[in-house]
Amino acid sequence: MKEVVIISGKGGVGKSAISASLGAILMKKHKVVLADTDVDAPNLDLFFTARLRSSKDVKASEKAFINCEKCTCCLECVEACKFFAITVSDGAPVLIRYFCEGCGACSIVCPEGAIEIKDMKNGNIATFDIDNAVIVSGELMIGESSSGRLVDEVKRAAKEEAGRINADLIITDGPPGTGCPVISAIKGSDYVIAATEPTPAALSDLRRIFDVIRHFDLPSGIVINKAGLHQASEDLIRDFAKQNGVPILAAVPYDMSVPEATARAMPVVEAYPDAPASKGIMRLAGVAEAVLNEGGSLSGIFRR
């Protein structure tokens, strides 16, 4: 079983649209689990007629709690917190919970033992059945933190589900950015597809995401989405790929069919199978399949 993760650095270049279409193509030939690790904005299930099978709460966060009765307002905790999560109001410490990382530094310095670190529920993981596959999707609760640890849990749940249905492939839709949820999403995967679009901003973010991919030494390739949008940027992406020895897996033409399919809540390859973008994603699927099958563990390729 193999896991491929799709990330982009910049948001909105088409991670979820490509993941959904790639999933729709590959699930016809393989047993597939789709994992949505964009826990801030999980959207993958919206592309399918997804039936919710189960949902479970996840406690993957810790927060400090100040016991006002024991607190003598010495304010040592304010100084100790490197995340500026404790401020002073009317002479008393107030914890701004959104910024608390649960590190426990405050509870170490508190001479009164007035601060306790507690496990917090910070999200949930939903499992959906769709016609030919399973979607495992993580959602961060409003105002909660530790999205990286939640992503770890989503990946674990997706692996379990893959084991249960004997899947060949996990396709993971990653979060935008380069920070901790992205690092959690790509760690331990077999292949990373970096999605980009030919704009200067997306190229800048592509360079950044490759610094992360290289940091974890993962095999990877690029898909240029919205190809044809801006030739000069596209040339620069190709130069970047060549200089860094990264393959361009496919170019998906700029095509209004993609946002229109998304607006209709369908993968573009299902809504408009003959659209130029659909052809491009089909090429991507073929290349991805070949890459992932190196070594033969994508056994379903022979199954049909």
Next chain:
Amino acid sequence: MVDAGLKGRILAALHRKPLDIPIIAITGGKGGVGKSTISVNIAAALSEMGYRVALLDADVDAPDDHIMLGITLEKPLDVTVNVPTIDAGKCTGCRRCVDACRRNALFQPGDGVPILIGDCNGCEACMLACPEDAIRKERKRVGETYMSERDRLLLFTGRLMPGAEESSMVVNALRNRLHASGGGSDVVLVDTSPGIHCNVINALRGADAVYAVTEPTPLGAHDLERTLKLLLAIGLRARIILNFSDLPGPREKITVMAKAFDAEISCELPMDDLLLKSHVEGVPAIIMFPDAVNSTSMRRIAEDIAREYLQ
């Protein structure tokens, strides 16, 4: 549960403003809906109107505002955290630092001197726990902040180092740099990262007005709802900007949601190749194509802001 009095104090602390300058935030749950494009255009429009604008690019994972403005980043400052190095001469192997580290980043081989093997976020709990003063602080760079000036526009950019996880440290450093720069601007615009996580909340602190950008697709509607819930939770009211407004999607979902959250849809921007052209050229649309429909709409947002907050 948090009682109402405490919740009020938390929100007051959250939104405390070190500078007495109006703060306008542009946010959105979904990536790629146009937060940065809209931010740089409003900034350019306000600057054109004669106001001194501080634009905070708080999407430290993927900072792009300078690219869209054609600005070269200037005046870099490192953002660092302190990670532990343990002095073998002083360490007694008591293990307290290992137990203090809730990320399990310290490992003690046998009963020897602990070593840092995992991801350290610089919380310094280990240093506080050590009874022997045996832990030395070593600086680790996790990002940079920049301050770049052009005409009346002061751009503050935060950049997380790729591979680093400490984006909240970079957002804090960015806010501190803005505050340290003093009150030289008439207005602060904040471009947040996508999503609803703590960095978005950090960027929204003290905002006088929040524009939530979305698109009329099922994804846009779903993510807008999460943004509106977040804003409600932290006591901020939203105005909605509907970008790509002519996409044939579930518009009514967004209209209904706006009503439910008492948020007005203050602007609609149809799809427009000119926006795209200005985006790739690194010149805001309101300057490159001043007469385009969307330029007029975005200029109107700037005028609204000026009328409400800058008189």
